[in-house]
Amino acid sequence: MESTDMNQQIAFIGLGVMGGPMAANLAREGYAVKAWNRTPNRPGVEVAAEAGVTVVSSIREAVASADVIFSCVSDVPDVKEVLLGTGGVAESARPGTLVIDTSTIGPEAAREIGTQLQQHNLRFLDAPISGGDIGAKNGTLTIMVGGEAKDFEESKPLLEVLGKTIRLCGPMGSGQAVKLCNQVLGAVHAVALCEAMQLAQQQDIDPNLIVEVCSTGAAGSWALSNLGPKIAASDFQPGFMIKHILKDLRLVQETLNSSPQELPGVELADRLFKMVQEFDSGKGGEQGTQAMIRAYRKS
Amino acid sequence: MESTDMNQQIAFIGLGVMGGPMAANLAREGYAVKAWNRTPNRPGVEVAAEAGVTVVSSIREAVASADVIFSCVSDVPDVKEVLLGTGGVAESARPGTLVIDTSTIGPEAAREIGTQLQQHNLRFLDAPISGGDIGAKNGTLTIMVGGEAKDFEESKPLLEVLGKTIRLCGPMGSGQAVKLCNQVLGAVHAVALCEAMQLAQQQDIDPNLIVEVCSTGAAGSWALSNLGPKIAASDFQPGFMIKHILKDLRLVQETLNSSPQELPGVELADRLFKMVQEFDSGKGGEQGTQAMIRAYRKS
Numbered sequence: 001m002e003s004t005d006m007n008q009q010i011a012f013i014g015l016g017v018m019g020g021p022m023a024a025n026l027a028r029e030g031y032a033v034k035a036w037n038r039t040p041n042r043p044g045v046e047v048a049a050e051a052g053v054t055v056v057s058s059i060r061e062a063v064a065s066a067d068v069i070f071s072c073v074s075d076v077p078d079v080k081e082v083l084l085g086t087g088g089v090a091e092s093a094r095p096g097t098l099v100i101d102t103s104t105i106g107p108e109a110a111r112e113i114g115t116q117l118q119q120h121n122l123r124f125l126d127a128p129i130s131g132g133d134i135g136a137k138n139g140t141l142t143i144m145v146g147g148e149a150k151d152f153e154e155s156k157p158l159l160e161v162l163g164k165t166i167r168l169c170g171p172m173g174s175g176q177a178v179k180l181c182n183q184v185l186g187a188v189h190a191v192a193l194c195e196a197m198q199l200a201q202q203q204d205i206d207p208n209l210i211v212e213v214c215s216t217g218a219a220g221s222w223a224l225s226n227l228g229p230k231i232a233a234s235d236f237q238p239g240f241m242i243k244h245i246l247k248d249l250r251l252v253q254e255t256l257n258s259s260p261q262e263l264p265g266v267e268l269a270d271r272l273f274k275m276v277q278e279f280d281s282g283k284g285g286e287q288g289t290q291a292m293i294r295a296y297r298k299s
Numbered sequence: 300m301e302s303t304d305m306n307q308q309i310a311f312i313g314l315g316v317m318g319g320p321m322a323a324n325l326a327r328e329g330y331a332v333k334a335w336n337r338t339p340n341r342p343g344v345e346v347a348a349e350a351g352v353t354v355v356s357s358i359r360e361a362v363a364s365a366d367v368i369f370s371c372v373s374d375v376p377d378v379k380e381v382l383l384g385t386g387g388v389a390e391s392a393r394p395g396t397l398v399i400d401t402s403t404i405g406p407e408a409a410r411e412i413g414t415q416l417q418q419h420n421l422r423f424l425d426a427p428i429s430g431g432d433i434g435a436k437n438g439t440l441t442i443m444v445g446g447e448a449k450d451f452e453e454s455k456p457l458l459e460v461l462g463k464t465i466r467l468c469g470p471m472g473s474g475q476a477v478k479l480c481n482q483v484l485g486a487v488h489a490v491a492l493c494e495a496m497q498l499a500q501q502q503d504i505d506p507n508l509i510v511e512v513c514s515t516g517a518a519g520s521w522a523l524s525n526l527g528p529k530i531a532a533s534d535f536q537p538g539f540m541i542k543h544i545l546k547d548l549r550l551v552q553e554t555l556n557s558s559p560q561e562l563p564g565v566e567l568a569d570r571l572f573k574m575v576q577e578f579d580s581g582k583g584g585e586q587g588t589q590a591m592i593r594a595y596r597k598s
Contacts, residue, residue: 107502130513130516130517130518131516131517132517135516142512142513142515142516144512164515165512165515165516167508167511167512169504169508169512170503170504174502174504177499177502177503177504178499178504178508178509178512178513180498180502181495181496181498181499181502181504181509181513182495182509182512182513182516182517182518183518184491184494184495184498185491185492185495185513185518185520185523186517186518187491188487188488188490188491188494188564189487189488189491189518189520191487191490191491191563191564192483192484192486192487192488192490192491192564193484194564195483195487195562195564195565196480196481196483196484197480198560198562199476199479199480199483199551199554199555199560199562200476200477200480202554202555202558202560203406203473203476203479203480203554204469204476205468205469205473205476205477205480209466209468209477210477210480210481212466213441213443213464213466213468213477213481214429214441214477214480214481214484216441216463216464217429217430217434217441217464217481217521218429218430218431218481218485218521218522218525218539219429219481219482219484219485219488219521220520220521221484221488221519221520221521221522222516222517222518222519222520223517223520224484226517240517252498255498255501255502256498256501259501261497261498261501261595263494263497263498264490264567265487265490265491265493265494265564265567266494268563268564268567296560
């Protein structure tokens with residue numbers, strides 16, 4: 001099952017910042033990709049079209065002859081709409097088709113959606129991704145997969161076009177579970193970074209010196225090496241937007257709702273990100289996660 | 300000034316877990332090292348003696364003919380005692396001798412002690428270290444130096460025996476300032492790691508899978524890669540003890556005392572480490588920082 005079948009017909013639903021370059025990579029690899037995006041005139045749609053993706057105007061058109069269907073949209077309601085809604089995947093896909101959702105929606109929603117797709121005789125993998133727009137463009141994403149082993153094996157040649165670290169994490173929902181842990185690390189690492197940077201400033205130490213000296217040892221992190229220089233330069237352009245990490249932290253909270261476990265570091269990160277979201281007349285959430293430093297600077 | 304002078308006489312005050320192997324490395328490099336430790340029968344003393352360090356029974360004896368004096372002890376009162384106290388370095392060292400303190404004591408104490416040593420016609424560098432007992436043994440420490448550029452250049456051949464990343468961070472106290480930022484990162488990374496591990500457990504995900512999948516991407520950190528597997532194995536042996544990070548976080552708080560800046564992530568880490576310190580009839584602080592997970596597990 002693991003051999004590459006270049007005759008596979010691929011559908012790709014959602015050509016955003018991530019989905020656009022992912023669909024493009026599949027087309028460049030030689031796959032026939034039909035794709036749909038809710039809003040036609042977007043940079044991700046152009047990126048995909050230029051790489052040879054056929055952009056169509058309905059989900060039905062994209063998925064009708066597909067063997068594998070990818071979806072890459074924003075939040076739980078969007079995934080439900082494109083997969084289960086009127087005119088969506090469940091209505092139009094052929095029985096037995098493999099649906100791979102790469103959106104981050106939490107394990108509970110993934111299980112619910114996957115179960116409903118199975119009732120339509122479709123197969124489902126949750127396969128949330130990490131690595132940002134650069135990882136999507138370069139095909140170096142980390143892909144965390146939940147579902148049946150045989151579906152995972154079938155999907156592997158395709159996932160290997162999109163990512164570098166690809167793991168089956170367990171049954172349906174497990175990819176989402178690992179992704180939420182990943183986001184917890186990222187969110188609290190931002191707190192660590194911002195507090196070290198503020199302490200440096202307080203002591204008249206060049207923040208770039210902290211990046212240089214501390215990143216080689218036991219205090220090192222991706223966040224320090226990659227977001228530290230951006231904070232030093234007050235460059236708040238996204239990478240990964242605050243509004244998106246806030247969505248993911250909401251999914252973490254929802255996952256914990258039924259348990260007594262408290263994660264005070266996550267709560268702190270959530271509070272700080274929300275403070276920044278309020279800045280710029282409510283547009284602060286469009287900045288990158290490194291803009292958490294603005295909560296400390298109170299501006 | 301940067302050429303190696305193998306005729307330099309070295310004194311080393313404090314042969315603990317860090318100081319012992321550091322003094323040993325200087326002796327192995329060919330330097331004449333006289334060393335003193337408050338308690339004679341300790342593993343670090345043996346390590347140094349076996350490498351050719353001459354262990355003497357008073358600070359006076361160790362420093363009387365020294366060109367460069369290292370100190371590596373625990374906390375502010377210890378440094379004050381060995382450098383400025385009765386029978387200490389300031390009483391016995393020759394005028395012009397370079398004193399290099401590698402203890403972590405915070406910028407304010409470093410400046411105070413350095414200024415007093417200058418009044419005794421001694422030169423001073425604060426040079427706190429990071430990298431643990433393994434870094435001390437292998438000569439791969441990170442050394443963060445504060446003081447005069449010419450003293451730093453003079454010390455460099457010696458520091459290069461002890462460490463790999465060696466930086467002059469600024470005037471007296473700056474090495475300490477950078478070290479505190481380093482400790483802030485380490486402490487809050489522990490929070491991130493523990494919360495990701497707890498969320499994994501909550502969702503029936505193997506914690507080692509989190510280490511494997513998340514360490515390659517934007518959620519990666521030294522803590523995840525190195526302390527994550529220890530948490531997964533409930534191995535709480537130190538590396539770096541909780542009681543030592545608590546001392547360092549106290550120094551952070553003291554440094555901020557005069558400012559309105561709040562570091563809630565540091566406060567959270569401090570609270571969690573203190574909870575674990577209370578465990579095991581008050582002996583919990585002897586465990587490694589990864590034992591913070593016990594605060595989440597409440598046992």
